[in-house]
Amino acid sequence: xxxxxxxxxxxxxxxxxxxxxxxxxxxxxxxxxxxxxxxxxxxxxxxxxxxxxxxxxxxxxxxxxxxxxxxxxxxxxxxxxxxxxxxxxxxxxxxxxxxxxxxxxxxxxxxxxxxxxxxxxxxxxxxxxxxxxxxxxxxxxxxxxxxxxxxxxxxxxxxxxxxxxxxxxxxxxxxxxxxxxxxxxxxxxxxxxxxxxxxxxxxxxxxxxxxxxxxxxxxxxxxxxxxxxxxxxxxxxxxxxxxxxxxxxxxxxxxxxxxxxxxxxxxxxxxxxxxxxxxxxxxxxxxxxxxxxxxxxxxxxxxxxxxxxxxxxxxxxxxxxxxxxxxxxxxxxxxxxxxxxxxxxxxxxxxxxxxxxxxxxxxxxxxxxxxxxxxxxxxxxxxxxxxxxxxxxxxxxxxxxxxxxxxxxxxxxxxxxxxxxxxxxxxxxxxxxxxxxxxxxxxxxxxxxxxxxxxxxxxxxxxxxxxxxxxxxxxxxxxxxxxxxxxxxxxxxxxxxxxxxxxxxxxxxxxxxxxxxxxxxxxxxxxxxxxxxxxxxxxxxxxxxxxxxxxxxxxxxxxxxxxxxxxxxxxxxxxxxxxxxxxxxxxxxxxxxxxxxxxxxxxxxxxxxxxxxxxxxxxxxxxxxxxxxxxxxxxxxxxxxxxxxxxxxxxxxxxxxxxxxxxxxxxxx
RNA sequence: UGGCCUAUGGUGUAACUGGCUAACACAUCGGUUUUUGGUACCGAAGAGUCUAGGUUCGAAACCUAGUAGGCCAACCA
Numbered sequence: 001x002x003x004x005x006x007x008x009x010x011x012x013x014x015x016x017x018x019x020x021x022x023x024x025x026x027x028x029x030x031x032x033x034x035x036x037x038x039x040x041x042x043x044x045x046x047x048x049x050x051x052x053x054x055x056x057x058x059x060x061x062x063x064x065x066x067x068x069x070x071x072x073x074x075x076x077x078x079x080x081x082x083x084x085x086x087x088x089x090x091x092x093x094x095x096x097x098x099x100x101x102x103x104x105x106x107x108x109x110x111x112x113x114x115x116x117x118x119x120x121x122x123x124x125x126x127x128x129x130x131x132x133x134x135x136x137x138x139x140x141x142x143x144x145x146x147x148x149x150x151x152x153x154x155x156x157x158x159x160x161x162x163x164x165x166x167x168x169x170x171x172x173x174x175x176x177x178x179x180x181x182x183x184x185x186x187x188x189x190x191x192x193x194x195x196x197x198x199x200x201x202x203x204x205x206x207x208x209x210x211x212x213x214x215x216x217x218x219x220x221x222x223x224x225x226x227x228x229x230x231x232x233x234x235x236x237x238x239x240x241x242x243x244x245x246x247x248x249x250x251x252x253x254x255x256x257x258x259x260x261x262x263x264x265x266x267x268x269x270x271x272x273x274x275x276x277x278x279x280x281x282x283x284x285x286x287x288x289x290x291x292x293x294x295x296x297x298x299x300x301x302x303x304x305x306x307x308x309x310x311x312x313x314x315x316x317x318x319x320x321x322x323x324x325x326x327x328x329x330x331x332x333x334x335x336x337x338x339x340x341x342x343x344x345x346x347x348x349x350x351x352x353x354x355x356x357x358x359x360x361x362x363x364x365x366x367x368x369x370x371x372x373x374x375x376x377x378x379x380x381x382x383x384x385x386x387x388x389x390x391x392x393x394x395x396x397x398x399x400x401x402x403x404x405x406x407x408x409x410x411x412x413x414x415x416x417x418x419x420x421x422x423x424x425x426x427x428x429x430x431x432x433x434x435x436x437x438x439x440x441x442x443x444x445x446x447x448x449x450x451x452x453x454x455x456x457x458x459x460x461x462x463x464x465x466x467x468x469x470x471x472x473x474x475x476x477x478x479x480x481x482x483x484x485x486x487x488x489x490x491x492x493x494x495x496x497x498x499x500x501x502x503x504x505x506x507x508x509x510x511x512x513x514x515x516x517x518x519x520x521x522x523x524x525x526x527x528x529x530x531x532x533x534x535x536x537x538x539x540x541x542x543x544x545x546x547x548x549x550x551x552x553x554x555x556x557x558x559x560x561x562x563x564x565x566x567x568x569x570x571x572x573x574x575x576x577x578x579x580x581x582x583x584x585x586x587x588x589x590x591x592x593x594x595x596x597x598x599x600x601x602x603x604x605x606x607x608x609x610x611x612x613x614x615x616x617x618x619x620x621x622x623x624x625x626x627x628x629x630x631x632x633x634x635x636x637x638x639x640x641x642x643x644x645x646x647x648x649x650x651x652x653x654x655x656x657x658x659x660x661x662x663x664x665x666x667x668x669x
Numbered sequence: 670u671g672g673c674c675u676a677u678g679g680u681g682u683a684a685c686u687g688g689c690u691a692a693c694a695c696a697u698c699g700g701u702u703u704u705u706g707g708u709a710c711c712g713a714a715g716a717g718u719c720u721a722g723g724u725u726c727g728a729a730a731c732c733u734a735g736u737a738g739g740c741c742a743a744c745c746a
Contacts, residue, residue: 034746035745135670136742210746235740324738328681329679457705
């Protein structure tokens with residue numbers, strides 16, 4: 001067995017450590033706890049991937065728990081959608097559970113805490129309480145109700161539960177510390193009165209527990225070993241532990257394991273927003289057609305767009321897990337879907353911007369059904385027949401009357417291969433009065449063994465079927481649309497994120513079923529949209545192929561600000577170039593050092609003493625930088641710079657260094 | 670006038686517990702192959718690990734002090 005040393009992420013390190021410290025492997029248990037108040041998006045996929053991934057790695061159960069403690073926001077519709085999405089991604093949960101299942105247990109514990117003087121009923125308005133809470137930099141003050149007797153608290157809390165009080169009149173709070181630097185510890189609310197119908201418990205309850213009181217205790221009841229959540233819950237950990245420690249005292253016989261909360265950085269994708277609230281706005285304001293619009297970063301949107309479960313899981317795996325803020329480039333997601341579809345999607349031919357080619361030496365009524373390979377990456381994919389005839393469409397941008405020899409496609413007098421068919425030569429162009437090309441007249445050659453540089457996709461005019469083709473661009477023009485405090489993210493919407501056109505497809509596609517995926521050769525991956533019917537086919541472009549040709553030609557305009565100059569490379573001052581040399585200098589072979597030195601001497605003309613001076617303090621270990629500074633300094637001295645104390649000191653220090661090159665340069669003054 | 674967290678190439682993640690030339694992937698740029706300017710393969714470039722001190726024979730890792738960014742004041746989760 002070859003031991004593959006796979007780097008562990010910090011969560012796995014902690015788990016390994018816990019196992020090493022005696023936690024039995026069978027005790028490992030995880031959970032994914034969504035609130036059923038919206039659709040899952042690619043950001044959630046990270047959390048899903050981490051918890052379920054850990055489950056798979058350690059062969060441990062993972063619960064799906066709906067955190068449904070706020071009936072005002074939650075609905076069964078979302079429960080169903082969430083289950084569907086997770087199952088689609090291919091993860092299996094051990095138990096489907098609900099926080100609302102624990103309402104009674106939570107209530108019983110709360111009563112125990114009241115009896116122990118660890119919780120009390122407060123009866124103030126939210127405004128007054130907010131004031132007493134203080135600010136992050138200012139301590140809070142105690143509520144006047146903080147010292148109610150246990151009996152009174154018990155009676156009031158029971159009254160709350162019994163529905164004796166209107167909403168907003170009383171609350172149950174934990175009695176912790178109003179002066180704690182962590183705001184969450186300043187007597188947090190455990191229960192509020194809410195007369196709302198709950199999607200599962202109906203009208204059984206009129207008091208509902210808050211997140212902090214519910215979440216950790218649900219973990220505890222389920223005996224979750226490691227409770228993973230995103231970084232913004234870090235400050236909650238202290239409270240999580242406080243509740244947990246108290247409850248543990250009441251129930252350690254039945255529930256011996258105390259869960260541990262660990263936090264990781266959430267996923268951010270460039271050119272994308274990830275907040276449920278903001279995504280909702282896109283839906284409500286009609287920017288997109290719904291939660292499953294193929295441009296949406298929701299799981300349902302990605303699914304409709306043609307992303308596969310495999311590709312998304314791969315993506316999450318590649319993204320990794322850590323604690324620092326991150327922005328992942330969408331190109332990584334695109335890489336993952338291409339990699340997957342390349343292996344699985346059958347190749348077909350489709351022309352989306354047609355221009356007609358007439359093959360003048362091909363008989364008018366002749367047609368041939370030529371054999372085409374479905375997928376050269378998959379031996380089992382087999383072959384199909386595609387019809388060839390005298391008139392075909394090719395892509396408009398695949399023809400130029402004149403072009404340089406870097407243009408491998410069709411040009412007048414030039415030859416090109418038609419994929420799966422013959423080699424043609426363009427002889428003549430027919431145009432209309434406006435100069436637009438009507439048709440290209442070609443002759444074909446049956447000898448296909450010839451070597452030609454380019455191969456084009458095509459479709460027979462007579463046999464082509466049409467379909468609606470929907471092409472997508474990113475929804476936003478900005479890399480981080482919701483990170484501009486003053487500006488609303490809606491200002492960055494890309495007005496051209498959807499393009500609809502008619503495509504001409506090879507006839508085999510007439511049978512295509514909703515959800516089926518293809519590679520339109522040389523164009524990209526496409527799938528059959530939900531809107532598609534046998535009468536009217538509709539395709540979505542999932543992602544384009546990598547295209548190293550289009551990168552070479554200057555794009556007339558694009559709204560993807562790819563041309564944004566790299567700010568660091570833009571202002572490369574002489575001094576920064578010199579510093580760059582410094583980083584490498586000691587590693588250079590001698591020859592290269594001489595070259596670098598000469599260049600630095602030239603660059604030094606554009607360097608002032610003020611540029612150089614701060615570098616005199618460079619750390620001793622960075623010999624390269626000091627050498628390079630020294631070389632530049634010598635040039636300045638040569639050009640009349642006066643020696644001062646700082647300079648002398650720098651040189652003297654260099655002479656005593658252990659680096660020989662540095663010493664040599666320094667002695668040479 | 671606070672508490673907590675974070676800082677490694679353009680991006681993300683590694684470097685086991687202080688020890689080889691700071692690794693892998695994406696992106697970028699070359700090249701080979703190719704009936705997809707795709708795929709595959711080969712290669713290049715790009716980081717002295719935020720700064721300054723310190724500990725050590727040896728620091729990305731440990732210590733101190735800065736700096737920068739993030740999170741924390743909903744009867745939301």
